[in-house]
Amino acid sequence: MTRFVQTLVSGCRRLLPVAALALLAIFAWRGEASARDMVITGMNQSAGQSRYTASFVLRGNPQTRILRLANPDRIAVDFINTLSAAAIAAPPDNSLVDSIRHGLVSSDRYRFIFRLKRQAFAAIRTEERSDGQVIVLSIQPSDAAHEQVASVETPGASPVAVDSKQNAGKPERQLTIVLDPGHGGIDNGAVSRSGTHEKAVNLELAFALRDALLAKGGVKVVLTREDDTFIPLDERAAIGRREQADLFISIHADSIRQSDLRGATVYTLSEMASDELSRQIAASENASDRFAGEEWQQEKPDVVDILLDLTRRETVSFSEHFASSLVEDLATRNIRLINRPKRSAGFKVLKAPDVPSVLVEFGFLSNRQDEKLLQDEAWREVVAKATAEAVMNFFGGEQEEDRERCTPSGECDKSTTTTAIDPLKAD
The missing domain is CATH 3.40.630.40 (Zn-dependent exopeptidases)
Known part of the structure; x- marks a missing residue:
């Protein structure tokens, strides 16, 4: 059994025993496994005027990356070879985060975008908890001195790459x-x-x-x-x-x-x-x-x-x-x-x-x-x-990072959304 099947079956056994068995049937039919072997099973949020925290509960140990995006100010977190099965609630009213969007931005990269109410910087760390591995994103207010996203690693943390908008314009691999x-x-x-x-x-x-x-x-x-x-x-x-x-x-x-x-x-x-x-x-x-x-x-x-x-x-x-x-x-x-x-x-x-x-x-x-x-x-x-x-x-990322779900009158959706935004109203 491949590592992908083992990871997903163990993650589904308690809640989805029938689906776990079906998963085995799928791969018996397919004869191959997907490259994605990590799943986000939950995201918990806490907020105050001085800090916003998002805790991602995972099956697996994905590599992550933080991006700071401007105009408007946003923090993006990428999970490599990961899918999300989590229900994502709207951010609390009193938090630094105005809205959350998420979805695939390439075939191997799942992204969460946190639109900010004011300039802020972010740090990320990994924790081991009883309910699985947790990646914790912390967002705090910043002043003009904070030009880059801050990153923090704890022992055992996943590799964290810090990027900026300037580095997001080209594909990162073949x-x-x-x-x-x-x-x-x-x-x-x-x-x-x-x-x-x-x-x-x-x-x-x-x-x-x-x-x-x-x-x-x-x-x-x-x-x-x-x-x-x-x-x-x-x-x-x-x-x-x-x-x-x-x-x-x-x-x-x-x-x-x-x-x-x-x-x-x-x-x-x-x-x-x-x-x-x-x-x-x-x-x-x-x-x-x-x-x-x-x-x-x-x-x-x-x-x-x-x-x-x-x-x-x-x-x-x-x-x-x-x-x-x-x-x-x-x-x-x-x-x-x-x-x-x-x-x-x-x-x-x-x-x-x-x-x-x-x-x-x-x-x-x-x-x-x-x-x-x-x-x-x-x-x-x-x-x-x-x-x-x-x-x-x-x-290269130029399309996704600047796109918001907005009406013709200019009002943007404040709720959480899955990334698949059509600005042309073609249908």
Whole structure:
């Protein structure tokens, strides 16, 4: 039994005996374990005018990192390879903390952001208690002399890295990005009136995006196919999981009845389609498996488990957040988008529970103008560079750290929220 399974089963045995057994069944089916092996099971808060304390109860011993973020003043705490199953209450009214947000900011990093009512500095320490290991975050008021986040370690404490906003703009390790050129082989995908095959366009777009990402450095890029080969949808998703991808991008250029519709669309996974067009697109893309053998068409067993659901929920949240960021970046680089460019539907290729995934329709072969652009090498390079820039900006932390949940009137949510904020109201 892997260390991940042992950790999660021991953490669930008292409260979730059935779920713990289901977890074993999941990994018997999956044949592999997730990289995440720590769980936040609770967070307790205490507050006064001079100090705010958040105590995180954990299963496991994660590495942590503190960030100080400005404009507005915030303290962020990152937990590496960790998920949260804790119910997070709003901070007390009399505390230094105005609001709390939390969620995945990369595939291996779970972040809590504490928005402050005034400037403050933070310290973190680790304690061993009867209910498990506890990481204690203390926030105290500061004056102008406190320019950096303070850190304190006790014997046995987890490593603590102190960072600033200036150091948060670049990925901290090599990223793994899986690019999935849709269709291939016997599956042509959409075919334009002039005979252009979607499978060929998708592959050329994938090559251009691969080159643009590699030019950025610090990125490993894997393609699900590099030639005219048919690959079933389940296998495409499995490649992302085997590579432990930070992001999976499925690349498409579909065809629809409305020949006047043109522009790019970014899709995420949802049980119900966000609209009729998204439902039609998903049905078209999912039909690729009609070319697969019987073994690929059989549905995999869907074992329900609270921790798998937690992983899936955070993965979808992360995917939605990236989709919003990508739409925004493409728009600022004058890449044509359809109306409401961020949408969702039940795409089979996006169903890996632990790999953030999006499907991008870069245009429509049913539109002559889009078809011309999709066949233009120079245009493909432009859109590939814009997409690569969006990926690197997102994983560099510039998108998440400045985003708040606000209404059009400027009122920001004071409650605790899970990070998956869409500033574009695309749906």
